[in-house]
Amino acid sequence: MNGRDQYRKATPETEENVQMISFTIGSERFGVPILVVQEIIMMSTITEIPNSPDFVEGVINLRGNIIPVIDLRRRLRLRGYSKGTPAIQKPGTRILVVEIEGSVTGFIVDSVAKVITVPASRISPPPDIIVAGVQSLYISGVVHLDEGILVILDFRRILSLEERDALEGVSRVIPQTMESISR
Amino acid sequence: MIDTEILQDYSSEARELLDEMENSLIRLEKEGTTPELLNNIFRAVHCIKGSAEYIGLERSSTLTHGVENLLDRMREGVLQLDSAILEFLFRAKDLILTLIAEVSEDHEEKTTISAMMSELEGFLQGTPRTALVVEATAEPSLEKISDPEPATEPHLPAELQEEEVLSTATEEAEDVSEADGVEFYEEFPEEEISPYEAGRFGSEEAQTATEEEMFGGEMDVLPEGYEDSPETVIRQEASEQVDEDLESSNADRTLDETIPLLLNISLYLDDLQDGFRPGEVISSLLQNLANLIDSMSSMGYSEAVDILESMEEEVNAIEEDRESLSPEEIDSLRAILYSLRSFYPEDLFLPLKKSLERSEEAASGAALPEMPALAPELSAFALELKKAPGISMEAVAEIERAGFSSIQQLSQADAATLLRIPSVSPEIVDSILRFAGATVNPVKQHTQAPGTKGSLLADVDDELLSEFEGMFSRDEDLGAGAIDQLYPYGQKAGDILSELGSIGEDSDREVIEIFLAYGWEILDKLRPYVITIQNRQASPADLESCAELIKSIRSSSTYMDYQSLASFLDEWYERTVWSAQKMDSLSPRDLAFMEDSLSRFQDFLGGLEMALHPQAAPPVPEPLPAPRPAAQPMPEFETTIEVMPSTLADASDSLVVPAQDEVHLQENPTGEIESVTAPVTTAEYEQSSQAETAVPQPSRDSQEGPVVKTMRVDSAKVDVLLNQVGELVVNRSYVEQLALELKNFQRALSTRGEVGKREIQAIKDLTLKVGEASISLGRVATDIQEGVMKLRMLPVGQLFNRMPRLIRDLSRRVGKTVELNVHGGDTEVDKRVIEQIYNPLVHLIRNAVDHGIEGKAARKKQGKREEGTVTLSAYSQGNQVVIDVEDDGRGIDTQAVIEKAVENRLLDAQDAKSVSPQDAYNLLFVPGFSTSKKVTRTSGRGVGMDVVKKDVEKINGHVEVESRENYGTRISIKIPLTLAIIQTLLIRSNKHVFAIPLTSVREIIQVAPHEITTIEGFEVIKFRDETIPVLRINEIFKLKQPSETTGPKFLVLTTAGLKSVGFLVEDLIGEQDVVIKPLADHVFKSRGLAGSTILGDGTIALVLDVLEVIEDVIARQRQLSQTHQGMRYAKTEQQATDYSTMDL
Incomplete structure (x- = not known):
């Protein structure tokens, strides 16, 4: 299944138009189908988790639920990320709370712009090369807007563990008892 | 479409009932037949039947109904409990369970019950046919069918079925059981048929030969297998439930020889239907029939004779007419023939059944699968009824309808109805009862000669009888109308049910x-x-x-x-x-x-x-x-x-x-x-x-009004409630904290003296009230929390109750006598624990029976009782529940374990000497490790202990092994009382707050920096003659270095498994109940953390998984010390990859 199909699946709207939340990281503009996003919250106290991958910022308490927060910039290895330093916090910084396959995850982005409606026909498949510094495997499509390019991210891929491990370059032998944690 | 909710209810209810049934069965086996036990079993079966019928599960209800009949016979004393029946009941229970599983998974009953039903039929007819499986021939006491004990044991289908149920516990491959199955057969070679049988076998052949002369060419229809099955002889013997003198005088006449006759008759019927050789066929048919009647009467099967005679009459009637037979008439003849099958063992009747299949097909689709062939006969009978004067047509119509929908109902209820009608001739009642007798109760009927109404009535059960008699004497003026309403009722209620x-x-x-x-x-x-x-x-x-x-x-x-x-x-x-x-x-x-x-x-x-x-x-x-x-x-x-x-x-x-x-x-x-x-x-x-x-x-x-003590609630609802309670607990801590803050604030205000006395007093009052409110909130919250947790708690006995059967089957399989002792079955644990602990427990018990307990001879040598003992006990220990599986067997041979470990390159030969027993036991948990010299059906594959450990750890428990050679082994599973809320000790290290489960905390001591020494690079502390490793949380979790101003002051001594380790912390916050929340495992896995929790102020604390930390530390130590000692542990042992930079 390519990324585009997935995204279509996630947006059971009219064929013509898709609603997206657009957000920025650095100077790049990204989009995510609106149905994937559960809510957008301000930055809150993040509790650090020992021994977690570097892009995991920690966990937050979202109304009684503990959800992990990922620094999207670091996750995507975008320009401006640096290893070992916490996510840059600026006034516009938001946490995009995304629900995928029942798991809720927060993603730190620099700012959230607005909801835009994009005609489905204007979404082109992801190019083979790197767009806006993001590997194409995380991209489900690209929209050319008047203001510039909008990269539609595939959060499912971004969250998948195998992808992460590949990215990390770590072939982890996860001991079986690992499954018993976090119960 | 079956409503899934109803189905769920049914399945859980039926499972409970089956558990109950099984326990009663096991007690039955031990204690013998008591009315109480029989009633227990009966009740369980009856309840399942009711539900199954209600939902429309045909097979389950048919089977349970059959079992019910069997139990009834036992209650009446008609049947005596023997091990064959017991075995059958066990298997019936298993089969019902299988059906339930199928229904709840696929909404469909898949497994066929026909074999079971015919076996059941055998018992009902007094033919203990299970006792006659091939394997039984190995036993010398075979002639004594009254002692079928040896025969039941190697009953293969049952074994396999169990295997199905049990193998879920372990990962034993299917091929293992298959291979074992072969072995099984080998243990009971067929050649060992006693001379006695051989003799019988010969004489039988001779008889068949004479038969062949009698019937000429027709004999070739005999199936190959029939003649040379030795057990048929025995079977026949067993099935002879006739007077002793009859039996002795006709000892050499067997049921077998009537089979060709039956077959012939059936073939003639086929011919009749085809219109082939008319005339000639009927006379041959009659001849065969006469011979059959002869044989049957000489063997004393009077009721069979009755049936056959009625058939003869019918055929005679046909001959007089000389008209061709209608298919219905032929079917009705076939049905009569088919009804004879109750006199025959299943496989003997098999060829006949096949040829009679047509009549089965002819029967209405709605008929019960077990006795469909009788339906045509019924319709014939209904015709007869129509001729009888004084019966309303409606009644006949009802009977006709009933005939097609349920034979069994007719056999009892209809006979009863008809008997109420004075104008019905005794002949008609006779035929009805013959019917009822042939299908339901031939044993009873044959005790009295049929013919008169009075004796017939005696055959019906007493209750009915008294009712009939009362009816006859009282309701003579009763018209047909009254009859009408009586009978259709049952029918209608049934229909209404099906509508439901x-x-x-x-x-x-x-x-x-x-x-x-x-x-x-x-x-x-x-x-x-x-x-x-x-x-x-x-x-x-x-x-x-x-x-x-x-x-x-x-x-x-x-x-x-x-x-x-x-x-x-x-x-x-x-x-x-x-x-x-x-x-x-x-x-x-x-x-x-x-x-x-x-x-x-x-x-x-x-x-x-x-x-x-x-x-x-x-x-x-x-x-x-x-x-x-x-x-x-x-x-x-x-x-x-x-x-x-x-x-x-x-x-x-x-x-x-x-x-x-x-x-x-x-x-x-x-x-x-x-x-x-x-x-x-x-x-x-x-x-x-x-x-x-x-x-x-x-x-x-x-x-x-009446009190229903229990109710079924979807466990998901309880879980939701529990989550909410979790929130409540968090909020309670929050309110408590606020109250504390308010108090501090008030104090600060009053010491500063800037506020007037009156205001201070008001604030003081308010503080007091808030404090009280928070306390009472706390009390209520605690109560609710406990209450909801209790909702999820189930007595561990539920689990233990399933074990007697396991022990029974296992011990039979391995040929040991093992007694099971159960203690503390009323100890309550969380529902999920019960679910999770079942498989590990089954595995441990298997191990105990298979490996732990020695063979009888070895035990005798040791001076032990021949009977091995496995003890299951459960008890609370602090905040956890301990379940012990203890055997009095040979114990764990640590030397063998070590040798095996060396052999498997898990251990160096050099190190082997210095391995402590406890370390040796721990080797048992390494995947693939088994000391067993041969793999048996039960265990020994080495898959197991590691799975046990993993399963137990999944619910935050751990396994401990204790063993003494020749005295036995005790394996303890320690599990938390509940899984959702745990008591913790909150500590602070640098700015991070951690929660350590109180179950692992042994002691807290104050330490001075100089007390900590370093041995081979590891920080340790000497404490009461113990050397305990010291861990710094900041270091193991690679957190930022603490500001050296405070420095660690406390050492929290923790124990998990059998190891102790101390955590150096800067500050103790206090004890708190926390709700463990999963730590976002879809994003990352984190070693050493059991989860996280939200504190009163909304911040998040991480909950330590002490066991995991300790394991990792041990692994780390091993790795480091490898260079010194060259000791290598199993590759599969946890590798602390995340700790590579940890400084120990």
Whole structure:
């Protein structure tokens, strides 16, 4: 299944138009189908988790639920990320709370712009090369807007563990008892 | 489409009942037959049957019904419990379980029950055929069928079935069991047939030869296998339930030789149908028939002879006419032939069955699968009935219908009905009863010569009999009309039930609700009328308004398309109108009818409500019918029980329905009923109506009163509740913290003195109140928390109860005698623990029986009792529950373990000497490790202990091994009391707050920096002659270095497994109950953390997984010390990759 199909699946709207939340990281503009996003919250106290991958910022308490927060910039290895330093916090910084396959995850982005409606026909498949510094495997499509390019991210891929491990370059032998944690 | 909710209820309820049944069976095996145990089993089976029928699970209900019959026989004393029957019951239980599993998974019953049913049939006929499986030939005591003990053990199908159930516990590959199966056969070689059998076998051959002469060419139809199966001889012997003298004089005549005759007859029937060789065929048929009758009568099968003679008559009648036979007639002949099968063992009859299949097909699709062939015969019989004078056509029609829908109902209920009709000739009753006898109760019947009405009646069970007799003497004036209403009732109730079953998701629930509400309303209105009618105080006007009410609900039910209800109401209506006309001459039966109808209508509504709200507490908790000593209840009454299947299980819990009699009295204005003291059970109803005492069925209102002790709740609902309680606990801490802050604030204010005294006082008061409020909130929250947690708690006995069977089967398989002791079954643990712990427990028990306990000879040598003991015990220990599996076997041979470890390169030969016993035990948990020299069916593959450990750790528990050579082994599973909320110690290290589960905390000590020393790079502390590794949380979790200003002050000593380790912390915050929340495992896995929790102020604390930390530290130490000692541990042992930079 390519990324585009997935995204279509996630947006059971009219064929013509898709609603997206657009957000920025650095100077790049990204989009995510609106149905994937559960809510957008301000930055809150993040509790650090020992021994977690570097892009995991920690966990937050979202109304009684503990959800992990990922620094999207670091996750995507975008320009401006640096290893070992916490996510840059600026006034516009938001946490995009995304629900995928029942798991809720927060993603730190620099700012959230607005909801835009994009005609489905204007979404082109992801190019083979790197767009806006993001590997194409995380991209489900690209929209050319008047203001510039909008990269539609595939959060499912971004969250998948195998992808992460590949990215990390770590072939982890996860001991079986690992499954018993976090119960 | 079966409603999934109902199905779920059914499956969990049935499983419980089956557990109960199994326990009773095991006790039965040990303690022998007691009425109490039989009743327990019967009740369980009966409840399952009720539910299964209600849902429409044909196989389950047929099977349970059969088992019920068998149990009935045992209760009556007709059948004696022997191990063959016991084994059968065990397997029947397994089969029902399989069916339940299939139904709940695929909504369909897949496994066939025909083999089981025919075996059952065998028992009912008094032929213990299980005792005759091939394997049994190995036993020398074979001739003594009365002692079938040896035969049951190697019964392969049962073994395999168990395997299916049990193998879920371990990961034993299927091929293992298959291979073992082969071994099994080898242990019982077929050559070992005793000379005795061989002799018999020979003589049988000779006989067959003579037969061959007799019947010429027809003999070639005999199937190959039939002649040379030695067990048939034995089987026949066993099946001879005739007088001893008869048996001895005809010892050499066997049932086998009648088979060719039967086959021939069946073939002739085929010929007749094809129109092939007419004339010639009929005479041959008759000849064969005559021979068969001859053989049968010489063997003393008088009832078979009766059946055959009737067939002969029919054939003779045909011959006189010389007309060609209609297919129906042929089918009816076939059916007669087929009904003989009850006299034969299953496989003997097999060829015949095949040839008779056609008649089976000819039978109506609605017929019971087990006895469909009788249906044609029934229709023939109905024809006969039509000729008889004095029977209304409706009655015949009913019988015809019944014939096609349920043979079994006919056999008892119809015979009963017919017997009530004075004008029915004894011949007709004879045929009915012959039928009933042939299908249901030949054993009984053959004890008396048929022919007269009186002796026939004696054959029917006593209860029916007395009813009939009463009927004959009293109701001579009873017209056909009365008969009409009696019989169709059972039928209708059945139909109504099936209508209920069809209420699925597709029906419009709302409409049904409305209908129900209306129905109840009408019922309430009707009730006083019926009571007045019964008291003979009703005026015709009353009856007319009664009729109006019935009519109005009738039209509603027509609208709802409840056809049979409508037709029932129709009848009721007409009857009421008719009654209104002849008010003065109402017979007791008419009155009973009114009352009966009312209760039926109520049952229908109750059933409908149940179907609509399967989860709701049943509106009418009916007391269980007292177990009846005789055959099953008449169907018409049975149905009232089945309307509310799921109440039965509950009812069995609360058999005593309180206060019902009092309600009767209050309700009855006249007090005429005061003599009735017992609640009206369905079983008793018959008697009471017979005694002409009109008893109103308990009203709906009155029946809402009785206490239902248990109720079924979806566990998801409890989980949601528990989550909410978690939130409550968090909020409570928050409020407590706020109260504390307020107090501090107030103190600060008063010391500063800037605020006036009055204001300070007000604030003080407020602080006090807030403090009190927070305390009382805390109390309530704690209570709620405990209460909800208790909801999820189940006695561990539920789990233990399944083990006796396991022990029984295992010990038989390995040929050891093992006794199971169970202690502390009422210890309660979380539901999830019960679910999770089952497989590990099964595995440990297998290990204990298979490896732990020695063979009998070895035990004797040791001076131990021959009988091994496995002890299961559960007890609470602090905040955890310990489950011990203990055996008194050979213990763990640490030396063998070490050797094996060396062999498997898990251990260096050098190190082997310095391995402590405890370390050796730990080796057992390495995947693939097994000391067993050979892999057995039960265990020994090495898959197991590691799985046990993993399963237990999944629920935050751990496993400990203790063993002493030649004295036994104890394996303890320690599990937390509950999984959701744990007590923790909150500590602070740098800025990070961690929660350490209190279960692991042993002690907290204050330490000074100089007390910590370093040994080989590891920080340790000497504490009461113990050297304990010291860990710094900041370091193991790679957190930022603490600001050196404070420095660690406390050492939290923790224990997990058998290891202790101390955590250096800067600050202790205190104890707190926390709700563990998963730590976002979809993003990352984190070693050493059990989860996280939200503290009172909304911040997040991480919960340490002490065991994991310790394991990792040990692994780390091993890795580091490898260079010094060269000790290598298993590769598969946890590798602390995340700790690579950890400085220890």
